[in-house]
Amino acid sequence: MAAPKLLPSQRALxxxxxxxxxxxxxxxxxxxxxxxxxxxxxxxxxxxPWQVLPQDFFTESEAVRALFARLINAxxxxxxxxxxxSYGMAVAVHALPLRAGQxxxxxAEQFPSNVYPWMEAARAADAAHVSVPRPSDDDWTSAVLARIDSRTAIVALPHCHWTDGGLLDLAAIRAACNAVGAALCVDATQSLGALPFDAAAIxxxxxxxxxYKWLMGPYSYGYLYVAKRWQQAMPLEQNWIARKASENFAGLVDYQGEYQPGARRFDVGERSNFALAPAAKAALQTLLDWGVENIQATLAxxxxxxxxxxxxxxxxxxxPPAKRAGHFLGLRFAAAVPADLPARLAAERVYVSVRGKSMRVTPHVYNTDQDVERFFAVLQAALPRQA
Known part of the structure; x- marks a missing residue:
């Protein structure tokens, strides 16, 4: 594989x-x-709508599915x-066994969509929910590995922490899960598209x-990877398009006991969204054209x-750079982040966000050197130097 290259600004796109x-x-x-x-x-x-043909319910969404699969080597x-x-994690909760005592x-401070489902699942099964505390040395991987034991049934993590980009070594964590027979569920919303991920390896x-974040697509259109060992699980919903032979509209009255192959049974109803699917397809193609390795190198x-x-x-x-994802920067203040800081920056048309105790600065390849200079000029005017 060729070494990653730094991409020039793609602002014109x-x-x-x-x-x-x-x-x-x-x-x-x-x-x-x-x-x-x-x-x-x-x-x-x-x-x-007379221009929308029955095959259109399948062609665009299948193209999106294939592009996303290429992105993660699946x-x-x-x-x-x-x-x-949250829908994808609900599928996982529905499929994975969890028993009392596990x-x-x-x-800690993980995004709620990958916490609430597991809290409720643990409560319903009389199992324990273990929240790994934030490590003082930013080494999330070691903190997670220290908490995996013989009772661990499910490890539900991001690839990087959503507040400050803290990085997790998912290969090492997968190996620890294998050693105790635990499942690994990953919320990659804050990483896929900017941080390389290999489903075959992890x-x-x-x-x-x-x-709608690093995958550069529309809101309310997302993706779920399901390992083959779980592809016969019961889906959350029973919609028509997930069933065998759903391409034959005239035959939909002939109810089918079988599903479409693979993970398609887990598709949400109306997955063939005629506005969102084409936009998602265009976004994924752009990412593949740029190359995720090149995006990561550029943003890092x-x-x-x-x-x-x-x-x-x-x-x-x-x-430290070795303990956070390269595309993600959480700036930390000696005291709390000033509550009005994002609004003061936005008033000057500089946009960042505050999550937890970090001010997230998350550029992409559409940014320029001038954007960074503008950011520092406005920030220096808004802040006294930290002790």
Whole structure:
């Protein structure tokens, strides 16, 4: 494999004014012009429904499924199309066995969509919910490995922490899960598309990702990877398109006991969204064209520079590069992040977000050097230097 290359700014592919410094992809990515055009074309077709043919319920969504599979080195039949990460985790909860006396492990301050389902599952099964405390040395991997034991049935984690980008070594954690027979469920919403992930190497039992952040797609269109060992599980819902021979509209009155192959049984109803599917397809194709390894290298270089300047010029700290995902930077303040800081930055058309105790600075390849200069100019005016 060729070494990753740094990508030049792709600003022209997005509708971002020159005076906007949008450093907030972890909140929501902008849609590219190509994704917007694809979505608009889909809406126009729905305006004239006689143009929507039965095969159109399948062609675009199957293309999206195949593109996402390429992104994570999986097969198209391993992928389900879902509306949200919480839906995908509900599928996992529904499929995975959990018994009294066992435990489910999550991280402290983890995003709620990958915590609430497991809290409820543990309560219903009379199992324990174990929340791994935030490690003082930013080593989430060691903290997780220390908590996996013979009672652990399910480990539900992100690839990087959503508040500050703290990185987890999922290969090491998978090996620890295998040693005790535990399932691994990954919420990759804050990493897929910017951080390389190899499903064949990591072998998660379930992986979910909302599509509207680093996957650069529309809101309420996401993805679920299901390992083959769970693809015969009962889906959450019983919709028509997930059943065998659903391509034959005239034959839908002949009810089928079998499902479409692979993970398609877990697709959400109306997965063939005629506006969102084309936009998601365009977004995924763009990511594959850029190359996720190249995206990660580009963003890591950008964030290394931002982190160094934030430390030198403002006294703001962050997790060491080896312990955070390169595309993600959480700046830490000596005291709490000033409550009005994001609003003060936004008033100057500089956009970041605060989650937990970190100010997230999450650029993408649409950003420029001028955006970074604007960010520091506004931040320096808004803040006294940290002790």
């Amino acid at each position: 997005f509708d971002i004014p020159d005076d906007v410094a949008y450093l907030n992809c972890a909140y929501m990515s902008p849609l590219s012009r190509a994704a917007v055009a694809a979505g608009e074309a889909g809406l126009r077709r729905k305006a004239q 097969g198209a039949e391993d992928i389900a199309l879902i509306p949200a990460a 435990s489910v492990l999550t991280l 072998d998660p039992d379930f992986l979910v990702a909302g599509g 270089a950008r964030n290394l520079d931002i982190a160094a300047r934030a430390k030198a010029e403002l006294g703001l700290d962050s997790a």
